[in-house]
Amino acid sequence: MSMALEVTDxxxxxxxxxxxxxxxxxxxxxxxxxxxxxGAGKTTTLKSLLGLVRPASGRILFWGMDFADHEAEIxxxxxxxxxxxxxxxxxxxxxxxxxxRLFYQNWDDGxxxxxxxxxxxxxxxxxxxxxxxxxxxxxxxxxxxHHAELLILDEPTSxxxxxxxxxxxxxxxxxxxxxxxxxxxxHIISDLEKCADGITYLHEGRVLTSEGLSTFREKYRLVTHAxxxxxxxxxRVLGIRRNREGHTAxxxxxxxxxxxxxxxxxxxxxxxxxxxxxxx
Amino acid sequence: xxTLLRKEMTLTAAPITYFFIAFAVMTMFPGYPIVMSGFxxxxxxxxxxxxxxxxxxxxxxALLPVSRDDVVRAKFAFTVCIEAMTFLIxxxxxxxxMTALANVEPYASNPLxxxxxxxxxxxxxVYALFNTVFLxxxxxxxxxxxxxxxxxxxxxxxxxxxxxxxxxLPGLGALGATTAExxxxxxxxxxxxxxxLGTACSLRASMRxxxxxxx
Numbered sequence: 001m002s003m004a005l006e007v008t009d010x011x012x013x014x015x016x017x018x019x020x021x022x023x024x025x026x027x028x029x030x031x032x033x034x035x036x037x038x039g040a041g042k043t044t045t046l047k048s049l050l051g052l053v054r055p056a057s058g059r060i061l062f063w064g065m066d067f068a069d070h071e072a073e074i075x076x077x078x079x080x081x082x083x084x085x086x087x088x089x090x091x092x093x094x095x096x097x098x099x100x101r102l103f104y105q106n107w108d109d110g111x112x113x114x115x116x117x118x119x120x121x122x123x124x125x126x127x128x129x130x131x132x133x134x135x136x137x138x139x140x141x142x143x144x145x146h147h148a149e150l151l152i153l154d155e156p157t158s159x160x161x162x163x164x165x166x167x168x169x170x171x172x173x174x175x176x177x178x179x180x181x182x183x184x185x186x187h188i189i190s191d192l193e194k195c196a197d198g199i200t201y202l203h204e205g206r207v208l209t210s211e212g213l214s215t216f217r218e219k220y221r222l223v224t225h226a227x228x229x230x231x232x233x234x235x236r237v238l239g240i241r242r243n244r245e246g247h248t249a250x251x252x253x254x255x256x257x258x259x260x261x262x263x264x265x266x267x268x269x270x271x272x273x274x275x276x277x278x279x280x
Numbered sequence: 281x282x283t284l285l286r287k288e289m290t291l292t293a294a295p296i297t298y299f300f301i302a303f304a305v306m307t308m309f310p311g312y313p314i315v316m317s318g319f320x321x322x323x324x325x326x327x328x329x330x331x332x333x334x335x336x337x338x339x340x341x342a343l344l345p346v347s348r349d350d351v352v353r354a355k356f357a358f359t360v361c362i363e364a365m366t367f368l369i370x371x372x373x374x375x376x377x378m379t380a381l382a383n384v385e386p387y388a389s390n391p392l393x394x395x396x397x398x399x400x401x402x403x404x405x406v407y408a409l410f411n412t413v414f415l416x417x418x419x420x421x422x423x424x425x426x427x428x429x430x431x432x433x434x435x436x437x438x439x440x441x442x443x444x445x446x447x448x449l450p451g452l453g454a455l456g457a458t459t460a461e462x463x464x465x466x467x468x469x470x471x472x473x474x475x476x477l478g479t480a481c482s483l484r485a486s487m488r489x490x491x492x493x494x495x
Contacts, residue, residue, distance in 0.1 A: 052342060052495040075345035087340040088291060099291045102283045103344045 003064070004028045004150050004181040005049070010058030012044055017205060019044050022058070024200040024210035026183055028149075031176055033192035033213075034185040035269075036202035037277050042185035045202065046154050050080055062150070076105060079143020083155040086127045086135045093130075093138050094123030097145070104146035115141035133164035140171070151175065153184035157191050169195045189270035199269070203277070213269070220272050221256050221264035223249040233258055239275030250275035284346060284354035285361070292341075294331040297362060300324020304369035307377065307395050310386040314395060315440040318406035321366040322414070322432065325359050329418060329425050338422045339495055352419060352487045359415060360479065363407045367400075374400055382458040390458070393443055397464035398455045402443040404471030406436045408478035419486035422493060 005026040012019040019041045026032045034042050047053040049060055051071060060067040062074045088096050101107040116123065119137040127135060136156050143151055157165045165188070172182055173195050186192065192199060192213065200210040209216060226233075226240065226249035236255040241248050250272060256264050267275075301324065306317035332338060332355075341351045377395035381387050393399055410432055417428025447456025454461035 047495070050343065051348070052339070054492065054494060071347060072345045075343070080343050085336060085339075087336045089335065091291065091335075095291065099287050100344075102286065103346065 002028050004062065005183065006059075006061040006064075007045075007049065008059040008061075010045065010048055010060065011056045012048060012053060013056050014044075017041070017044075019048070019055075019205045022202070022205075022207050024207060026150075026181060026198075028181050029176060029179060030197040031172060031182045031184070031195050032198045032200060033196040034183060034200050034202065035187070035189060035192065035273065036208075037273075038187060040202040041205040042187075042202055043154055044205075046080075046152055046183070046185055049152060050075075050078070076146070077149045079140070079146070079148030079151045081136055081139040081143065081151065081153045081156055083136055083153070083158040083160075084132065086139075089128045090126050092124055092126055093121060096127070097123070097142060100142050101145070106147045108145055108147060111147070112141065112145035115144050131164075132159040133161075133168065136160070136168065144175070148180070150181045150183070153182065155186055156184055157186055157188055165191060166194075189273055190268075193269050201273070208276070217266060217269060217272065219253055220267055221251050221253050221259075222267035222271055222275075223251060223259050223262045223264045225262060239278035241275055241278055248275070281350060281353060281357070284341070284344075284350055285357045287341070288328075288354050288358035289361075292328060292332050292335070292337045293358065294327040297324045297328045300327075301362065301366045301369070304366045304373065307370050307373040307399075310390045311392060313392055313440050313444055314399060315393065315402045315406060315443050317366075317370065318403035319433075319436050319440070321363060322406065322410040322436070325362050325410070326414075326425065326429055328358070329355075333423050333425070342495055348491050349487045352483065352490050355419075356411070356415065356479065356483050356486070359411060363410075367403065367407070370403055371400060378458065378460055387458055393447060393456050394458040396455075396457055397460050398443070398467035399464075401464070401467035401469070401471030402439060404468075404475040405439050408471070408474040409435050409439065411475070412478040412482040416482040416485045416489070419490045420493070422490060422495065 003025050007025070008023050010019060010022040017039070022041070022045055034045065036042050044053055048055045049067070051067060062078070065074060067074055097112060101109070101112070115121070119134070119141055121134065121138055121141060127138070130138065140151070157168055160168065169191055172184075176182060196213050198210070198212050199216055201208040225246050226237070227246045229237065229249065236251055236258055237249040238252065239250045250267065251259060251264060300320055303317050303320035303324070306312065306320065307314055338351065341354070342348060374395040377387055387394070413432045413435060414425070414428045417431065418425050446452050452463070454463040455467065457464070
């Protein structure tokens, strides 16, 4: 399988935050979720990919091409959508599309009309009049109309109601079926369970892991009623959280033998993340 | 580049920027420091930069399949286009004042600067200051425009004041004449040179600044 994106040792320094040696790769025709708590470096990573943020060091290859050397060519093949951000709020979406089409060699008016119908977008409406979900759909329509092969989406589901989120996730899966590749960041982890093939997990500017979703989940077990753990058991706990019934603890699959009496279970992604991020 | 300029003209530009081109008619105002017409043109362009910031225009443009240098070039091209349109009207009106209206009241006894070649030079100097002080200042951050504009206001007022004072100094009366005089050609030449060099240097500095900042 060929790679749509390869990121190697991406570094960026801010006064109070550092992105350190971020590396991951994304296969063509797959969906990867970029996860991590707020401030983990998701947006900085995505912006670095597109040259919006200047990395201190690192290598970014799209379809084997260096971004710095083939910027315009790569951008022709990419669509970037940021949830909660929109351009030209008081312009009609038809005006924005009319100008945007001028920049793309592969702009397809038929596809654009199809997207307008599919997403129920009215060209005569201003962006200001659209809901957050419709704004994301409009930006997706622009990306799809120039046949973007790779969609980079920054928090596309933030601010959406559960039904709209569900619709959007189904759309992502449809797009991948049609040959697109998607990289999207989110802190709504449950979204990833529904559609992602893989995850890249960022923690304080570092990649904690980058692998298949099921492989990642399979590595952990959740212990419920973990209120009276022995010292040996406590040493093996990766993170502990409290709920109404008591405490839950995250452990590695290979440590299950030490917790058999508590019947550890396979946790969902959100549970893994919340435990790994738990303050010690 | 042509496509980007079209985008600047249609999607980004604040309509009021085009309205401010009409301030070129200030050239016809007697008893008024008419160099300020150049300032008003620049004030009109400022509105487009305000629009650009509120509309996330820089981010939108940077995401298009264009280079960062082209983003800066497009903003400069738009600015120079607006200045050129205004200046063209200013030239026509100045010629009318220097010829048909040179000896007509109230222009003949106008105590302030006449619409002559020196006036055109001062207008170009004001444009040059906008292109250097404001544009290069803006592209240091691509969102802060207050400070560069205030600095531009101060220096352009100084230019207007100098333009009004010089003709009253001994031997420089020709600078304020209602008809074209050779001495006025010196100011015009300085204007043309400062506009061309200032804009070119500012463009290079702006591209360098913009290539380094994070959006």
